[in-house]
Amino acid sequence: MSFVSQFKSLASAKTRDLRHRSVIRTALRSYEVVRDKRKAAFQSWESARQAAAETKWEAINHLDEHLVALTAKLEARGTKVHWASNGAQAREIIAQILRDKKARCIIKSKAMTSEEIHLNDALEKEGFTVVESDLGEFIVQLRHEPPYHIVFPSMHLTRGEIKDLFQKELGDAPSDSPEELTMVARRVMRQKYITADVGFTGGNFAIAETGMISITENEGNARLTAALPKTMITLMGIEKVLPRFSDLALFLPMLATAGAGQPMTCYNTMYSGPRQPGESDGPEEWHVVLLDNRRTELLADAEQRDSLHCIRCGACLNVCPIFRNVGGHTYGTTYSGPVGAVITPHLRGLQEWKHLSNASSLCGACTEACPVKIDLHHHLLQNRRNASAGQPSFFEKLAYMIFGIVANEPAFWSLAKKIGWLTQPLQRAVKGSALDPAKAWTKTRDLPPQPLESFKDWWRNRK
Amino acid sequence: MTVTLFIPCFIDALFPRAGISMVEILERLGHTVVCPPEIACCGQPPFNSGYWDEARTIAAPVLEKLKDAEAVVIGSGSCGAMVKKFYPELFKNTPHAELAKQVAARTWEFSDFLVSKLGVTDLGAKFPHKVTFHDGCHGLRELGIKTAPRALLGNVGGLEFVEMKEESCCGFGGTFSAKFPMISTAMGEVKCAAATETGADFIVSNDSSCLMHIQGLLSRQGSPLKTIHLAEVLNQR
Amino acid sequence: MSEREKILGRIREALKVSAPLPGSHGDTSAVHTAAESPASHAREWLPSVGASEAEQFALFAKNAADLKADFQLFASRDDLKAALTKLRDAEKWSRVASHGGELADLACKALGLPVTITDRGYDVQEMEKCDAGITECDALIAQTGGVVVTSRSAGGRALSVLPPHHVVIARREQLVADLPAAFAMLQQKYADNYPSMISFITGPSRTGDIERILVLGAHGPKKLTVLCF
Numbered sequence: 001m002s003f004v005s006q007f008k009s010l011a012s013a014k015t016r017d018l019r020h021r022s023v024i025r026t027a028l029r030s031y032e033v034v035r036d037k038r039k040a041a042f043q044s045w046e047s048a049r050q051a052a053a054e055t056k057w058e059a060i061n062h063l064d065e066h067l068v069a070l071t072a073k074l075e076a077r078g079t080k081v082h083w084a085s086n087g088a089q090a091r092e093i094i095a096q097i098l099r100d101k102k103a104r105c106i107i108k109s110k111a112m113t114s115e116e117i118h119l120n121d122a123l124e125k126e127g128f129t130v131v132e133s134d135l136g137e138f139i140v141q142l143r144h145e146p147p148y149h150i151v152f153p154s155m156h157l158t159r160g161e162i163k164d165l166f167q168k169e170l171g172d173a174p175s176d177s178p179e180e181l182t183m184v185a186r187r188v189m190r191q192k193y194i195t196a197d198v199g200f201t202g203g204n205f206a207i208a209e210t211g212m213i214s215i216t217e218n219e220g221n222a223r224l225t226a227a228l229p230k231t232m233i234t235l236m237g238i239e240k241v242l243p244r245f246s247d248l249a250l251f252l253p254m255l256a257t258a259g260a261g262q263p264m265t266c267y268n269t270m271y272s273g274p275r276q277p278g279e280s281d282g283p284e285e286w287h288v289v290l291l292d293n294r295r296t297e298l299l300a301d302a303e304q305r306d307s308l309h310c311i312r313c314g315a316c317l318n319v320c321p322i323f324r325n326v327g328g329h330t331y332g333t334t335y336s337g338p339v340g341a342v343i344t345p346h347l348r349g350l351q352e353w354k355h356l357s358n359a360s361s362l363c364g365a366c367t368e369a370c371p372v373k374i375d376l377h378h379h380l381l382q383n384r385r386n387a388s389a390g391q392p393s394f395f396e397k398l399a400y401m402i403f404g405i406v407a408n409e410p411a412f413w414s415l416a417k418k419i420g421w422l423t424q425p426l427q428r429a430v431k432g433s434a435l436d437p438a439k440a441w442t443k444t445r446d447l448p449p450q451p452l453e454s455f456k457d458w459w460r461n462r463k
Numbered sequence: 464m465t466v467t468l469f470i471p472c473f474i475d476a477l478f479p480r481a482g483i484s485m486v487e488i489l490e491r492l493g494h495t496v497v498c499p500p501e502i503a504c505c506g507q508p509p510f511n512s513g514y515w516d517e518a519r520t521i522a523a524p525v526l527e528k529l530k531d532a533e534a535v536v537i538g539s540g541s542c543g544a545m546v547k548k549f550y551p552e553l554f555k556n557t558p559h560a561e562l563a564k565q566v567a568a569r570t571w572e573f574s575d576f577l578v579s580k581l582g583v584t585d586l587g588a589k590f591p592h593k594v595t596f597h598d599g600c601h602g603l604r605e606l607g608i609k610t611a612p613r614a615l616l617g618n619v620g621g622l623e624f625v626e627m628k629e630e631s632c633c634g635f636g637g638t639f640s641a642k643f644p645m646i647s648t649a650m651g652e653v654k655c656a657a658a659t660e661t662g663a664d665f666i667v668s669n670d671s672s673c674l675m676h677i678q679g680l681l682s683r684q685g686s687p688l689k690t691i692h693l694a695e696v697l698n699q700r
Numbered sequence: 701m702s703e704r705e706k707i708l709g710r711i712r713e714a715l716k717v718s719a720p721l722p723g724s725h726g727d728t729s730a731v732h733t734a735a736e737s738p739a740s741h742a743r744e745w746l747p748s749v750g751a752s753e754a755e756q757f758a759l760f761a762k763n764a765a766d767l768k769a770d771f772q773l774f775a776s777r778d779d780l781k782a783a784l785t786k787l788r789d790a791e792k793w794s795r796v797a798s799h800g801g802e803l804a805d806l807a808c809k810a811l812g813l814p815v816t817i818t819d820r821g822y823d824v825q826e827m828e829k830c831d832a833g834i835t836e837c838d839a840l841i842a843q844t845g846g847v848v849v850t851s852r853s854a855g856g857r858a859l860s861v862l863p864p865h866h867v868v869i870a871r872r873e874q875l876v877a878d879l880p881a882a883f884a885m886l887q888q889k890y891a892d893n894y895p896s897m898i899s900f901i902t903g904p905s906r907t908g909d910i911e912r913i914l915v916l917g918a919h920g921p922k923k924l925t926v927l928c929f
Contacts, residue, residue, distance in 0.1 A: 027911070027912050030912050042745055044744070050738075051741065051742065054721070057721055060719075061718075068708070071704075085707060139909070152909065154910070157910075178911060178915050179915050182917075190828070194824050194828065212898075218907055218918065220905040221918070224858070224920070227856070227857035227858040227897075238707065245883055246740070248879075249742050249880040249883045253746060260908070265902070266903055267900070267902075268899070272896055279852065279857075281857050302718065303719075305719040306722070325649040362600070362601075362639075363631075364604035372722075383513075384511070385515050386513070388515075389515075400514045400517035400518075407506075407521050417475075445683055446682040448478070450476060450477055451477075455476075456498075458479055459498050
């Protein structure tokens with residue numbers, strides 16, 4: 001099945017699943033309440049957005065300089081920096097580190113880039129044990145499914161489902177209380193932090209000025225992942241750069257506000273190297289893997305370059321009416337929602353993934369929500385333009401050509417309206433059936449009745 | 464002044480009463496209204512689907528016809544956004560680039576024209592019903608129209624206004640409604656539920672295409688809720 | 701050619717074409733020549749913070765309470781020591797972990813319990829048995845109700861996150877108004893020799909991953925106590 005057929009099939013199933021729609025709506029409603037409260041607490045959210053957008057512009061439009069500065073500073077303090085042009089290279093770099101260290105168990109904190117390159121599968125195939133420590137990631141790992149949302153991986157599950165899951169996979173689920181279920185995960189993870197050979201993290205921001213990688217989380221699992229194992233590996237997209245240390249004073253509260261309606265996420269931690277002389281713990285070795293994986297292609301599209309400004313807050317997913325009704329898994333790819341619909345055609349192929357850009361009413365809620373002012377919904381339009389230019393659909397192009405002829409010629413337009421009016425009884429007869437050309441509409445909606453006298457008729461008769 | 468009224472294709476064919484109301488309102492305010500018979504469509508359907516050459520084929524003659532208009536008023540938020548925001552984009556680096564910018568500068572959506580350009584909010588209308596308002600996304604986000612329709616409805620005699628609890632896209636989205644009908648329908652269901660919850664008798668909007676989709680769902684549901692264009696409400700006396 | 705050179709090469713090639721500035725409506729001719737960083741005025745846009753120490757402590761206290769962190773401000777170090785022993789008894793601590801430092805020493809002496817000191821390395825399994833981790837901090841931030849710790853000034857990386865109760869001993873002079881002030885202070889204090897870890901801790905560990913219900917103590921400490929004098 002092609003990606004687009006898969007998408008449509010899943011979308012049909014999910015939009016009919018009223019229970020699922022209700023779970024998502026409830027989750028996102030509670031997010032909206034706190035998000036609005038936190039935005040209102042800013043003296044000027046809009047000024048903050050503009051500054052954040054300009055800062056990211058500076059970061060991305062001087063990306064090579066910042067990456068060179070970042071790398072130099074990291075390497076000066078003992079960090080090993082690796083560069084991966086694609087997922088295969090990144091996987092091999094990481095696997096080789098594990099082999100060199102004779103590692104058996106790797107504990108991970110949340111990293112969407114690791115989803116992007118399908119790291120877990122590759123490592124598990126080679127015999128390594130991979131443990132997801134973030135509660136939401138841990139839950140979906142047990143279910144053998146991908147994360148549902150880039151920030152809230154298990155948003156689609158109820159406490160009852162999680163209780164059943166823990167009972168089945170862990171044999172430990174005293175009740176369905178979120179508190180008790182969380183404590184189960186805490187207990188499971190405890191010794192894993194202490195005994196894991198390698199800790200693996202993602203990165204939210206990379207500071208060029210001071211050579212640091214900043215990690216944002218609520219649970220503390222990333223802090224533990226970066227504290228206890230002897231070897232630490234961080235995988236990060238090259239676009240995560242910020243120019244200055246002080247930029248974090250703006251980005252950390254904005255990420256928390258837009259992403260979760262929190263004033264600050266619980267732990268925001270900046271790492272500048274492996275354990276330094278005089279420090280009492282921390283990894284002896286820190287490997288940072290910088291990932292391109294076609295981000296440079298997106299960079300080359302100057303019109304859509306600002307998509308690389310994304311700080312992966314998830315705000316656009318949360319407000320998107322398509323996301324809310326079909327859910328994260330329907331997209332069938334790592335990055336879902338509006339930002340996923342914009343970048344996936346660039347990262348995975350325009351013609352194979354253009355349907356994500358097509359599956360939108362272009363309402364613009366995403367662009368309005370984006371804390372760094374990415375022009376998301378206009379990029380969807382641009383993807384559509386690029387896709388049709390590259391591979392026009394014969395019938396669609398023909399239909400629009402005919403439409404153009406009819407629209408530009410008053411006589412044809414008038415004729416078309418008359419035909420429309422005359423065939424109404426026929427439309428009513430075939431409504432909703434296989435013969436109905438308007439079936440896509442009439443399956444769930446009534447067509448509006450067409451009056452005999454159009455506006456143009458009335459205007460003409462006035463004279 | 465002389466107002467060139469651009470009536471969108473679906474209002475012309477399916478909802479002429481909305482267009483007629485706009486003419487009558489503007490004339491009552493003392494303006495001369497012209498409706499160029501050659502303009503049928505703004506070209507948004509091919510534009511939204513990415514067929515920009517075909518969109519330009521439709522839109523270029525539209526620009527030519529509007530070249531000398533003193534003021535262009537468009538009877539829908541989505542077509543208004545097409546001319547005002549997207550024509551300059553569509554015609555960038557073409558011979559029509561400058562004209563597109565000029566026409567855009569002289570174009571308004573109907574309710575925005577009344578309130579922002581003419582400074583009129585009271586049309587002496589009467590519509591003694593409970594209504595709620597659906598903001599078409601293009602009008603709301605591309606043109607920034609939110610207060611104008613509410614200011615106008617606020618002065619309608621006997622009208623009781625109630626806001627929907629949540630704001631969201633109705634799911635029409637042009638060809639989206641036919642290409643992804645299941646998603647379009649789900650979004651429409653959310654909108655209908657929000658509107659029904661207000662207890663209103665009518666859903667009013669400045670975009671007939673949204674209303675066409677919402678009404679299609681309401682009729683199929685057998686709901687007593689009715690839809691009506693803003694201009695028709697403002698023309699009731 | 702190394703992958704590094706290939707990637708940097710692709711970036712430089714891509715950047716030969718300019719991208720429009722945000723809010724410039726696609727005009728690529730606007731050249732970005734800001735002398736200061738766009739975020740340098742962040743103080744004017746982030747949530748407001750009062751000017752006086754009293755207002756700032758009040759804000760810190762309110763934020764800490766919202767975060768379900770326990771904050772107490774004392775008139776003297778003796779009052780702080782008394783509160784610490786009360787806490788020890790209420791929580792039934794039998795062993796704690798800490799690091800060397802004037803305030804940390806003060807706290808450990810007051811507690812009179814067996815202590816795992818991290819300074820010259822430690823046994824993780826031993827720390828795992830500790831009821832609380834006692835640390836100093838680099839700053840308290842009024843704007844967020846949060847605490848800044850580093851691997852150099854708070855006994856390493858694990859001490860402030862592994863034990864189930866994190867206790868911070870701070871001086872009132874360590875209060876800074878807002879996030880911009882905190883970052884400026886760190887930059888000035890550590891110049892080019894940063895601790896390998898700097899962490900902004902804003903409340904006890906938490907998660908909302910199950911039905912968005914807030915649960916404390918996901919993996920990090922379930923309790924955070926800040927004692928200040």
